[in-house]
Each structure stands twice: as structure tokens, then as C-alpha cells.
Amino acid sequence: MSDTLVLIDGHALVFRAFYGVPPLTTPKGELVNAVHGFTSMLFKVWRELRPKYVIATFDYSSKTFRKAKFAEYKGTRGPAPEGLGPQFPHIFNLLECMNIPVHSLEGFEADDLLGTLSLQAEQQGLDVVILTGDMDALQLVSPQTRVLTSRRGFSDTVMYDVDAVKERYGFEPPAIPDFKALRGDTSDNIPGVPSIGDKTASKLVVQFGSIENLYEHLADLPAKQRALLEPLHEQVTMAKWLATIVRDVPVTLDLSHAKLGDFDRQRVVGLFHELGFRRLLDDISRSMGDIGLSDTDGAAATGDSAAASGQMDLFGAPGDDPAAGAGTATPDVQPNQDVAGIVRDVAALDALVETLTAAESLAFNVQTTGLAPMRADIVGVGLSTGEGASWYIAVGHTAPEIGEASEPVQQLDWPTVRERLSPVLADASIRKWAHNAKFHQLVLARHGIDVDGLAFDTMIAAYLLESNQRAFALRDLAWSKLQVELPAGSTLLGTGRSATTMDRLSVETVAEYARNEAVAIARLVPILATELEEAGLESLFKDVELPLIPVLTIMERNGVAIDVPYLHGFSKELADRLSEIEKEAYASVGHEFNLNSPSKLGDVLYKELKLPQAKRTRTGQASTGAEVLDELRGAHPVIDLVLEQRQLSKLKSTYVDALPLLVNSETGRVHTTFNQTIAATGRLSSTDPNLQNIPIRTDHGKRVRRAFVTGSPDTCLLSADYSQIELRVLAHMTQDPTLVDAFARGLDIHAATAAEVMDTPLAEVTSDQRRLAKVVNFGVLYGMSEYGLSQQSGLPQEQAGAFIKRYFDRFGTVKAYQDNLLAEATERGYVTTLLERRRYIPELTSKIYNVRAAGQRMAINHPIQGTASDIVKIAMMRVQQLIGDRYPRTLMVLQVHDELLFEIQRDDLMAFSQELRPIMRDAMSLAVPLDVELRSGDNWEELKHLDVPEVEPAGAARA
Numbered sequence: 001m002s003d004t005l006v007l008i009d010g011h012a013l014v015f016r017a018f019y020g021v022p023p024l025t026t027p028k029g030e031l032v033n034a035v036h037g038f039t040s041m042l043f044k045v046w047r048e049l050r051p052k053y054v055i056a057t058f059d060y061s062s063k064t065f066r067k068a069k070f071a072e073y074k075g076t077r078g079p080a081p082e083g084l085g086p087q088f089p090h091i092f093n094l095l096e097c098m099n100i101p102v103h104s105l106e107g108f109e110a111d112d113l114l115g116t117l118s119l120q121a122e123q124q125g126l127d128v129v130i131l132t133g134d135m136d137a138l139q140l141v142s143p144q145t146r147v148l149t150s151r152r153g154f155s156d157t158v159m160y161d162v163d164a165v166k167e168r169y170g171f172e173p174p175a176i177p178d179f180k181a182l183r184g185d186t187s188d189n190i191p192g193v194p195s196i197g198d199k200t201a202s203k204l205v206v207q208f209g210s211i212e213n214l215y216e217h218l219a220d221l222p223a224k225q226r227a228l229l230e231p232l233h234e235q236v237t238m239a240k241w242l243a244t245i246v247r248d249v250p251v252t253l254d255l256s257h258a259k260l261g262d263f264d265r266q267r268v269v270g271l272f273h274e275l276g277f278r279r280l281l282d283d284i285s286r287s288m289g290d291i292g293l294s295d296t297d298g299a300a301a302t303g304d305s306a307a308a309s310g311q312m313d314l315f316g317a318p319g320d321d322p323a324a325g326a327g328t329a330t331p332d333v334q335p336n337q338d339v340a341g342i343v344r345d346v347a348a349l350d351a352l353v354e355t356l357t358a359a360e361s362l363a364f365n366v367q368t369t370g371l372a373p374m375r376a377d378i379v380g381v382g383l384s385t386g387e388g389a390s391w392y393i394a395v396g397h398t399a400p401e402i403g404e405a406s407e408p409v410q411q412l413d414w415p416t417v418r419e420r421l422s423p424v425l426a427d428a429s430i431r432k433w434a435h436n437a438k439f440h441q442l443v444l445a446r447h448g449i450d451v452d453g454l455a456f457d458t459m460i461a462a463y464l465l466e467s468n469q470r471a472f473a474l475r476d477l478a479w480s481k482l483q484v485e486l487p488a489g490s491t492l493l494g495t496g497r498s499a500t501t502m503d504r505l506s507v508e509t510v511a512e513y514a515r516n517e518a519v520a521i522a523r524l525v526p527i528l529a530t531e532l533e534e535a536g537l538e539s540l541f542k543d544v545e546l547p548l549i550p551v552l553t554i555m556e557r558n559g560v561a562i563d564v565p566y567l568h569g570f571s572k573e574l575a576d577r578l579s580e581i582e583k584e585a586y587a588s589v590g591h592e593f594n595l596n597s598p599s600k601l602g603d604v605l606y607k608e609l610k611l612p613q614a615k616r617t618r619t620g621q622a623s624t625g626a627e628v629l630d631e632l633r634g635a636h637p638v639i640d641l642v643l644e645q646r647q648l649s650k651l652k653s654t655y656v657d658a659l660p661l662l663v664n665s666e667t668g669r670v671h672t673t674f675n676q677t678i679a680a681t682g683r684l685s686s687t688d689p690n691l692q693n694i695p696i697r698t699d700h701g702k703r704v705r706r707a708f709v710t711g712s713p714d715t716c717l718l719s720a721d722y723s724q725i726e727l728r729v730l731a732h733m734t735q736d737p738t739l740v741d742a743f744a745r746g747l748d749i750h751a752a753t754a755a756e757v758m759d760t761p762l763a764e765v766t767s768d769q770r771r772l773a774k775v776v777n778f779g780v781l782y783g784m785s786e787y788g789l790s791q792q793s794g795l796p797q798e799q800a801g802a803f804i805k806r807y808f809d810r811f812g813t814v815k816a817y818q819d820n821l822l823a824e825a826t827e828r829g830y831v832t833t834l835l836e837r838r839r840y841i842p843e844l845t846s847k848i849y850n851v852r853a854a855g856q857r858m859a860i861n862h863p864i865q866g867t868a869s870d871i872v873k874i875a876m877m878r879v880q881q882l883i884g885d886r887y888p889r890t891l892m893v894l895q896v897h898d899e900l901l902f903e904i905q906r907d908d909l910m911a912f913s914q915e916l917r918p919i920m921r922d923a924m925s926l927a928v929p930l931d932v933e934l935r936s937g938d939n940w941e942e943l944k945h946l947d948v949p950e951v952e953p954a955g956a957a958r959a
Contacts, residue, residue, distance in 0.1 A: 002125055002126055002127045002144075003051075003052040003053065003126055003127070004049055004050070004051040004052055004053070004126065004127045004128070004129060005051060005052070005053040005054070005055065005121045005126045005127070005128050005129070005255075005258070006045060006046075006049065006051040006053070006054045006055075006128075006129050006130075006131055006260075007055055007056075007057065007114050007117055007118060007121075007128060007129070007130045007131065008042070008054065008055065008056040008057065008100075008131050008132075009057060009110050009111070009114060009130065009131060009132030009133070009134060009137065010056050010057055010058035010059075010091070010102070010110060011058055011059045011110055012110070012132045012133040012134040013038055013041060013131060013132060013133050014034050014038050014084070014087070014088070014091060015034075015084070015133060016037070016133035016150055017033070017034040017035075017036070017037025017038045017041065018033060018034035018037070018081065018083075018084050018087070020037060020150070021033040021034065021036060021037035021040075023083075024036050024276075025276070025843075025851075026274065026275050026276045027274075027276050027466065027468065027469050027470075028842045029468075029841070029842030029843045029845075029846060029851070029855070030086065030842075031083045031086070031087065031848065031851070032087060032090060032275050032276070033087075034084060034087045034091070035087050035090045035091055035094065035275060036275075036277060036280075038091060038094075039094060039277065039280060040280065041131070042054075042131075042287075043280065043283045043286075043287035044157075044287075045129070045131055045148065046260065046287045047283075047286065047287045049129060051129065051260055052259060052260060053126070053255050053258040053259055053260060054100050054258060054260045055100065055101050055102075055103065055117060055253075055258050056095055056100050056101070056102045056103070057102070057103045057104065057110040057113040057114055057117070058102060058103075058104045058110055059104065059109050059110045060104040060105055060106045060107070060108065061106065062074065063106075063107070064107055064108060064109055065107050065108065066109075066242050069238075069241075070238060070242055072189055073188065073189060073190070073242055074187075074188050074189055075189045076186070076189045077187075077189075082847075082848055083848050090275065093271060094268075094271060097263065097264065097267040097268045097271050098263045098268060099257070099262050099263045099264070100258070100260075101254070101257050101258050103117070103251055105249060105250070105251060108246075108249050111134070111136055111137060111245045112245055112246045112247075112249045113249055113251055114130055114132070114137060114140065114245070115140055115245040115246060115247040115249075116246070116247050116248060116249040116251055117251065117253050118130060118140055118145050118247075119247045120252070120253040121144075121145075121253055122142065122144045122145060124253070124255075126144070127144055127145075127146075128144060128145040128146070129145075129146050129147075129148055129159075130145065130146070130147045130148065131148050131149075132147060132148070132149050133149055133150055134149070135149065136176070136180075136185075136188075136243070136245065137149070137245070138160055138165050138173055138176050139173050139174055139175075139176035139177055139243075139244070139245060140173070140245060141160055141161060141162055141164075141165050141173040142162065142173065143162060146159055146160060146161045147159070147160045148160075169202055169205075170202050170203075170205075170206045171202065171205045171206050171209075175205050175209065175210065176243070177240045177243040177244040177245075178205050178209075178210050178211045178214075178240055179201050179202060179205050180192075180239065180240070180243040181211050181236045181237075181239035181240035181243060182196050182200075182201040182204060182205070182211065182236065182239075183196065183197065183198060183201040184239065185243065188242070188243070190239050190242050190243055191235055191239060192239070193228055193229060193232055193235075193236065194228065195228055196225075196228065200225075204225075211236055211237065211240055214229070215229070215233055215236075218230060265284065265485075266483075266485075268284060269281060269284070269479060269485055270479070270483075272284075273476060273479050273480055276469075276470065278470075278473065278476065281475070281488070282487075282488050282490060282491050341389070341390050341391040341392060341511065341515055342391070342392050342394060342507060342508070342511045343391050343392065343393045343394070343412070344394060344410045344411055344412065344507075345410075345412065346412070346416060349393065349412060349416070349417065349420055350420065352383070352391055352393070353420050353421065353423075353424060355385065355389075356383065356385065356424045356430070357423075357424055357427075357430075359385040359386075359387075359430060360430065360431060361385070361386055361430065361431035361432070361433060361455065361522075361525075362383055362384065362385050362386070362424075362430060362431075362432060362433070362522075363383070363384045363385075363386060363432075363433040363434065363518045363519070363521035363522040363525070364381065364382065364383050364384075364425070364432060364433070364434055364440065364451075364518065365381070365382045365434060365435070365440055365514055365517050365518055365521075366378050366379075366380070366381055366382075366440045366443050366444060367379040367380045367381070367382065367502050367510050367513070367514050368443055368502060369396070369501050369502060369503050370501070372673075372688065373438075373439050373442040373443050373446070373556065373673070374442070374446065374556065374557070374559070374664055374667070374671040375664065376443055377396055377503070378395055378396050378414065378443060378444075378447055379394075379395065379396040379397060379502045379503045379510060380392055380393055380394045380395055380396065380397070380411075380507075380510055380511070380514060381393045381395070381417070381421070381514070382511075382513075382514025382515055382517055382518040383518055384515065384518035384519045384521070384522045385522070386433070386522035386523075386525070387522075388519075390515040390518050390519045391515065392507075392510070392511035392514045392515050393412060393417055393421075394409070394410075394411035394412065394507045394510070394511065395411055395412055395413065395414045395417055396411075396414070396503050397409040397411055397503055397504075397505070397506070397507050397510070398503045398504060399503070399504045399505060399506060409507060410507070411507065414447065418447065418448050418449055421449060422448070422449045422450075425444065425449050425450070425451045425452070426449070426450050426451070426452050427452065427453060428452040428453035429453065430453055431453055431455035431456070432451055432452075432453050432454045432455060432456075433455060433456040433457075433458070433521050433522060433525050434454070434456075434457055434458070434521065435457065435458045435459045435474045435477075435517065435521050436457070436459045437451075437454055437457040437459075437460075437549055438457075438549050438552055438553050438556070438674075438676075441454070441549070441550070441553050442553050442556055442557060445553065445557065446557070454546065454549060454550070455546075456525045456528075456529065456546075457545075457546060457549065458474065458477060458521050458524045458525065458528055459472045459474070459677055460541065460545050460546065460549075460676055460677060461528040461529070461531075461532055461541060462476075462477050462528065462677075463676065463677035464532065464535075464537045464540060464541055464545065464837070464838070465528070465531055465532065465535060465537065465838075466840060467677075467680040467681075467682070467837075467838065467839050467840070468680050468839060468840045468841065468842070472677050473488070474486060474517055474520060474521070475487070475488055477520070477524055477528075478520045478524070481524055481527050481528070482520065482523055482524065482527075484520060486516055486517065486520060487513065489502075489513075492505060492509060492510075492513060493505075535838065536836050537836060537837075537838065539835070539836070540835050540836055540837055540870075544835065544870060544873055544874060544877075545676060545873075547877055548676065548873050548876065548877055549676075551876050551877055551880045551892075552674045552676070552684075554880065554892070555674060555892050555893065555894075555895070556671055556672065556673060556674060557671070558669075558891040558892065558893050558903075559664065559667055559669030559670055559671040559672075559893065560669055560670055560671075560672075560691075560708055560893040560894055560901075560903070561668070561669050561670075561708070561709050561710055561711040561903070562659055562660065562663055562669070562670050562707055562708065562709070563706070563707045563708075563709045563939070564659075564660045564663060566706065566707050567656050567657075567659055567660050567707050568660065570656050570703060570704075570707070571652060571656045571657055574648050574651070574652045574656060574700070575652070577648060578645060578648055578649060578652070581641050581644055581645045581648070582595060582645070584637075584641055585638050585641045585642065585645070588636070588637040588638045588641065589604055589608065589609065589638055595642065595645055596649075598624045601624045601642065602623075602624050604638070605624065605632075605636075605638070605639075609636055609638075611632055611635055611636060611639075612632075612635075624642075626643070626646070629642060629643055630643070647698065647700070648700060651695065651700055651701060651704065655689075655694060655704045656704065658689060659689065659707065662688075662689055668711075669711065670689065670691075672686045672687065672688060672689055672690070672691045672894075673686070673687050673688050674686055674895065675687060679869075680839050680858075680862070681839065681861070681862050681865040681866045681869060682833065682837050682865075682866040682869040682870060682873075683865065683866075683869040683897070684869070684872075684873070684895055686894075686895075686896075691894060691896065692896045692897065702941050703941065705939070705940040705941040706939045706940065706941040706942065707939070707940075708894075708901075708939060708940035708941075709938065709939045709940075710903055710938060710939075711903060714905055714906060715903050715904060715905055715906065716903075716904060716906050716909060716936050716937065716938060717901060717902065717903060717904075717936060717937055717938065717939065717940060717943065718901070718902040718903075718904050718909060718912070718913065718916075718934065718935070718936045718946070719899055719900070719901050719902075719933075719934070719935045719936070719940075719943050720899065720900045720901075720902070720916055720917070720920060720932050720933075720934055721898055721899040721900075721932065721933045721934075721935070722868075722871070722872065722898040722899070722920070722930060722931070722932055723931040723932065723933055724749060724931075725868045725871060725872075725898050725930065726778075726781050726864050726865060726868045727739070727743075727749055727777055727778075727781070728743055728926060728928045728929075728930060728931075729834075729863075729864050729867045729868050729871075729926065730780070730781060730814070730864050731743055731926075731927065731928045732834075732926040732927040732928055733817060733834075733863060733864065733867075734811075734813045734814045734816075734817040735813060735927060736811055736813040736814050737813070738752070738756055738810070738811060739811070739814075739928075740927055740928055743928035743929065744928060744929070747762070748770070749777065750770045750771075750773045750774040750777055751765045751770045751773070753773040753774075753776070753777050753807075754769040754770050754772065754773035756810050756811070757773060757776075757803070757806050757807050757810050758773075758806075771793075772793055772795075772803065775789060775792050775793050776789065776803065776804065776807055779792070780807070780814060781860070781861055781864050781865070782857055782860065782861050783818075783856055783857035783859075783860040783861065784804070785853075786798075786800045786801035786804060787800075789801075789803065789804060818860055821859060821860065821863065822844075822856055822859055822860070825841060825844055825859040826844045826845065829841065829842065829844070829845075831858075831859045831862045831863055832863065832866075833862070833863050833866035833867040833869075833870055834863075834867045834870070834924070835867070835870045837866045837867075837870060839858065839859075839862040839866065841855045841858050841859050841862075842855070843855025843858065844856065844859060867924075868898065870924070871923045871924045871930070872895065872897075872898060872900075872923075874923040874924060875900070875919065875920045875923040876892070876895060876900065878919045878923065879892065879900065879916060879919055879920070880892060882912075882915055882916070882919060886915070887904070887908055887911075887912050889904075889905045889908065890902055890903070890904045890905070890908060890912060891903040891904070900920075901940065909936060909946075910948065913934050913936075913946060913948045914948055914949065914950075914951045915951070916932075916934075917932050917934060917948060917950075918950075918951075920932045933945070934946040934948055
């Protein structure tokens, strides 16, 4: 079998990627969707074809020998789309890092280089695959050369060999230029013969073989075809010349620098981190094979070895004293022997505990059987004292030892570890460091160990420093701050059918992983602590985010009770209604069709019913998205039925059917995960399941909340909801006299706004005027445009624009505040909340209007929403202190935006509520008062207003 050379048609592939991949940006806000698509396609091809050699070709410029002879060649092509040009330097940088040769030559196109290099490769006995998005390359197909190109979607590829070309066109590949000479090519502006389409052109090529032979036998054609072709002999000849790829370009195939895998892994990893291509990091070795890496340290390294990735540096030089946690694991480990910091017996555990007890600080992690902290079991514990020493305590491995299939795993039992480790982790005088500490604390708490003295969380520190990032994995930090490459957990566990769980891996494998993490955390802490201090974020970190972790840990462990029988009944009701909707939809169009198929629905709406097409998808299909269908409401009965069907189907699958399956078998409750590092504004988010996105604007959505109940008849639910907190923050930040006065007097802020903007007495403001003012009030927080107001209010865009103008005329301080904010944010690159929470917004300087406008909306919103989020977090901490001090039977179970939900003993309700409200009101001192609405009841939907007499809070609650 011959070696394979892949030739990349650079420009064609990049263009396909740009249009085929949704917009993606780097952490700096640069558009890189084409770079990501280009890289993904390369990796996909390398995994599937395993080529030995790779070469890329690119167009040099538009001044080619073809254009010199025919000025209109490619003359219909406009300029490159906005956002594509700046991506090419990243493409070339990527290819350079991968040591992939790049060929381009003045006067020639990439196709000509592909043709020449493929011919030379054939002559050297290589198999060739041309990777392109351009069908012109099909003429190069031969027994030794194939063409791989995309069909509809960018990742939907097809391989053309000789038979595939003949099946598609009916003739051999070299005749493609003859076909194009007759048919023409609009993309290249190559003229064709009028009235000759694909079918006729193909038939003529099959019959005559070439245009030269065709014109020699023109007399054999019907008179009509002869009349078309005869006067265009010169044009057709020119068209074939234009369409023919030349194969004698002055370029030489040099395989000595084209071997795939001859690259500097560190540079590639660094570039992927810079571009934000985290998911592609694990594809480097998978796609490029078990190949030698560039030796930057003078030591041989292959594959994903620790030496190649820099992991050896974490433990110290090989051969160091294992008792100090250095060295590397060896395959011939003897039972009960502490090798490379692996703790397997009680004597080693006691020695470790003695070391840890004397330490000032330690980094820790737990390795588990899963990612759900309320369900996961412990496989082992990783520890590091931050002094170059690290250990792994194995407790839950189920896989047999390597080479000892008949022997049980040599490890400790959890009760023994818990007994000895608990005093260390509960000792507040020993500073604890972790990455995503909440997960590790919650797992340990479930298994009988409480962690006290948490002093640093590297994930949260990274989030505060760069909240605009999309992820804050430890491996990203290890690379960016330490230049150390850590493997992802998915790399160890595998994917698809070969996937496993951590407990099924060998002790040595997990030990290396866990110890690496612990050492990386210990090395990161002083670096991140310095950066927090320099950025003025130390107080926010220490006083808000860090102390919030144990509060969220308690809430996640509390969980919330769910009425499962009610949800089962509701599910049947929804199923019945969905069945009715199907029948009504079929009746409305006169036949059955697949309601869930966008293409079938599109055929019904646009081909059968002739409804107007608003937009198309990336694959060219007429869109049936929610926005499009919303605009078609009323045009036909089927539209409303489809929208209702989608809404109910999503509600049923996402909540009604899913929630009963998520009830924890041990607690009988649902436990969500609260995330501190997802929303860039500082807001908490909820996942697994997401309990913050339950729709409340529809009757069916509200009924899902009825399923959230109390755990016993002796308790009830209590909701404490901040009233218009973001508008109050806006009033404080802008110091607008009208807003401040309205809140100080306790007026209806939306009615007051309507009265001001519409120059109407407050008492005469209508409900429609108030509704419009409400839309604008909240829209101002998000930098709403004329179009946005028009969409939400139903006003014509011109009237919406006039209303916004009147608003800013009357609330001039708000406009001045926003203008100053944008100017300052553009200059320094970020905005802050009242507590100095930063959000970097590189989009503000983007040359792409839509990206820049989105950045401006972020800049306007962040100080408001971020400050509101900080207020809620401070309130949560103080309320949990109140609970711990005075109401231990009360559970804080949910946080949803500005609302806190509690499960409380009925006989504690009034007393707790009297102390709760002032704590929440006093969470932050603003120029306007904060207000909190209290409601109580037996389920979340049917809460009723709770009238609570005003009292001063207990001193402990105000600490």
C-alpha cells in the first residue's frame, strides 16, 4: 500500500469553513469560525485517512495568467466577506506551528499548484487526496488521486474517485474542463453556451469526448445545437483554457518537510489556548497519531507522554525521593509500597497525615465516578502541600492492577481514610486550595468529611480576572500561567463505546492525573492571588465569591422537593394535547406530515401553502425557526399549532418528564448545581437541571412550578424576591433625580416613567402607556435599539425610535451615564460593577458592526446586572448565617435571578421573615432603598403575599 499525501486547497477550504461554521470568537473577541472549521476538517481528514504527508496551497493574488488573458475571469466575485480577512494570519500561523509546508506562486492559482504537485506525487508512487471545497479539482482525479470535498454542510464530505466522477457526470475526470466550457461557470465568470445546461453539456461530452472533437463533427449535430455552438467556437475554446488546471507550474514536490507529525506540540497547544479551541486540544494526538514530537528539551518524547507535555516538571526530576511525592509511577509496583506519592496502606496514610498537619496550606481534589456531586462516589483523593510534594490516596478503584488481573486493587478503605483525613481537612488553620472547590467539598461532605479553611479557588479567581472567557478549566490555567499541559479527564476516560469511568482506570493512571492537578493548583495560587490584588479584585474574591462557596454547597445538598405524581399527571395531559395538536395541524393542511421535521414543515408552509419565506438556513433550506414562525402568526392556522406543539414538547421533555428522573434516590429531592463562573455578569446559573429557566409567562410553564413543593406537612415555601433591583441600581449609578425620587417615594416606577416621557399626570397614565414604559425601562438596561423596542412593543420602528429619543431627552442623566460608560469602556477595555467586578469587552473595538454593537450592549448592561448579582450574593451569605445561627431547620433551596426560595417550618415563618427582609434590604447601601417582596405557600406557583411587620434584624444577621 502506497503512502498518502494530502494536498490542501487553502482558500477554498477556508471560505467553506467561514460560511459553514457559526460565528466563534477568541477570548479577545476576534472572529475565528473559519480557523476553527479549517482545523476541525484537517483533524477529521487525518483521523480518517492517516496520511504520511501533508502540504497546503493558497492563491497568491487575483493577478493570474488567466486574468491577464481574460480580464473578466472571476470578475463577478465581490470583496471577501467582513470578518474573513483577519482570520488568514491565524490559518498561516497554525500551519507553521504544525510544520505543514505552504505553497503559493505569483501568477498562478492554488488549483494549478494542486495539479502540479499531485502529478509529481503520482510519478513518485504516492496516493494523493486533494482536500478542497472547489469542484474544479475533480479534473485531477485519477487512479492515484482522489478529491475530498463537502456537500451541503461543511462537515458533510464526499470522496471522489474516478468511478464517482463518472457516476456524477457520465464521463472521465479529464473532461471536466470540456463540460465547463459548454456549461459555463458562474462562480469563476467563465461564459457558457446559451441554452446548454448540465444535461446537454454532459451528453455532448460523453458523445464527442472533447470540445475539439465536437467542433470537428459539428455537422453531426441537430441544426438547433449547431446554430448555438458554431458562432461561439472561440469563446468555448477560451472557456476550456480558463477551466483547465495546469500541471507544469515551476514548483517541486519536497516530501522531506511534509511529514505529518513533525511539529512542535507546545506551539500548537499554545495557539489553541490563544484561540480558545479547547475542544480541539484533545484531538491533537488523536488526529496526528502516535508520532514523535519536536524535542524542545533535548529528550525523546512520543505521543502524550508526560515528558512531552511538561507534566514531569510538576513532580520534580525523575528519580527524586518518592516519599517527597516526586518521581513517576513504574509498571512493576509492589503491593503496599508507596511509589510516586501513591498512598496504599495505613502506615503511609499516617505518615502523610502527619506531614499535612504540619503544613500551612494544601491543595486537594477528589477523583470520582461521575460529575454529579450528589451521586458520585470517591475513587481517590489528590493532595499537595505546595512544596513540590504530592500524594494520591486510592480508595475506590474497581479495575484490577496492571499485570495482576487476578489480584484485587491495593488501596485503602474509605472509613479508614475518613477517620484520619477528617481532622486535617476540618482544621481551619490549614489553608485549603482547590479548583472548583464546591464540587470537591460537596462530594467530601456527602462522604463524611467537612472542609474548613477554604482560602483559594483557582477556578473562581480565573473567572474574576477574565469573566469573558467561556471556560475556566484547570488545564487552561496550567497552560496559560505555567506553560504546563495537563490532560483533560475525557482524554483518560475516552469517548463513545470505549469510554470508561475513573474507577475503572489503574491506580497509577489516576494518581498521576490527580497529583498533577493538585500540584498545578498549588503553583497557580500565588500567581492568581497577585493578579487579583493588582486588578483590585481581592476584596470581591475574599469577601463575596469565596465565602459564597459553602453557602452554595449547603443549597445544593439541601435540594428541593418535587411532587412526582403531579408531574406524571401533567405529562399525560400534555401528551393528550400534543396528540390533539397533531390532528388539528393535519386537518388544517389536508394531510399528515412530520411536524418535527424542519424540511417537511418547510415544504408544507412554503411550497404547498405558499406562505412568504423570511429567511433561509445555512444549508439553504427555508427557515422554520421560532422567530420566522412568530412573524407568520395568523397567516394560517397551522402556524399557531406548530408553535404551541414546540412549546409544549419542550416543556414536557425538559421539565415535566425529566424532573421525576432526576429525583435523588437517597434524598428524595432534586439537586441542581449552582455555577459561579458561567455568566460573565456575575449572575449565578443553574444546571443539571436548570431550574432558573422554567417558563413563567405561559400558563403551562407556570404549572411546572406547582410541582416544587415542601418535603413535609410541617413546612411551607417562602419566596423573597427583590423588587426591580436592576432599575434601582440604575437609579443609584446615574443619580437621575426622577428615578431616585420615584423610588424614594415608593411610586410605580413604570407609571412614573410613562408620566415623565409622555408628559402625562401620573394618575392618568393608562395601562398601555405603563406597559410601553416598562419595556423601555428594562430595555435601557440592555442597550435596547429602535428595532428591539419595535419587536417587543409592536410599535412601528420609527415610533419606537421616537419614544426612545423622548426617554433620553427626559432622562438625560441616564444617557450621559451610558455615553460616558461606553467611552471609558472603549478606552480601557472593560467595565466594572460597584464592587469592581470586571468584564472585559474586546468586542467594543471590533470592525464588525454587529459584534461592536453587541459589545456596547454588554458594556451598558454589566455594571447594572453585575451589581444586582453581587447584592443577591451578599444577601445569600448573610441569610445563611441567620439560618445557621437562629433557624437551623430552615433550608435555602433555590436562587432564581433576584429571588431566594426557602423551605421553612411553619411555626418559624413569621419570625424568620421579620429578620430576613431587613438583611436583604441592607445587603448594599444605595441612593435608593432596596425592597423585598415576601410570599409563602405550599408550592412554588401558588405563593401568596406575606404581610410581615417591620422589625430590626438580629445583630448576628447583620454581621
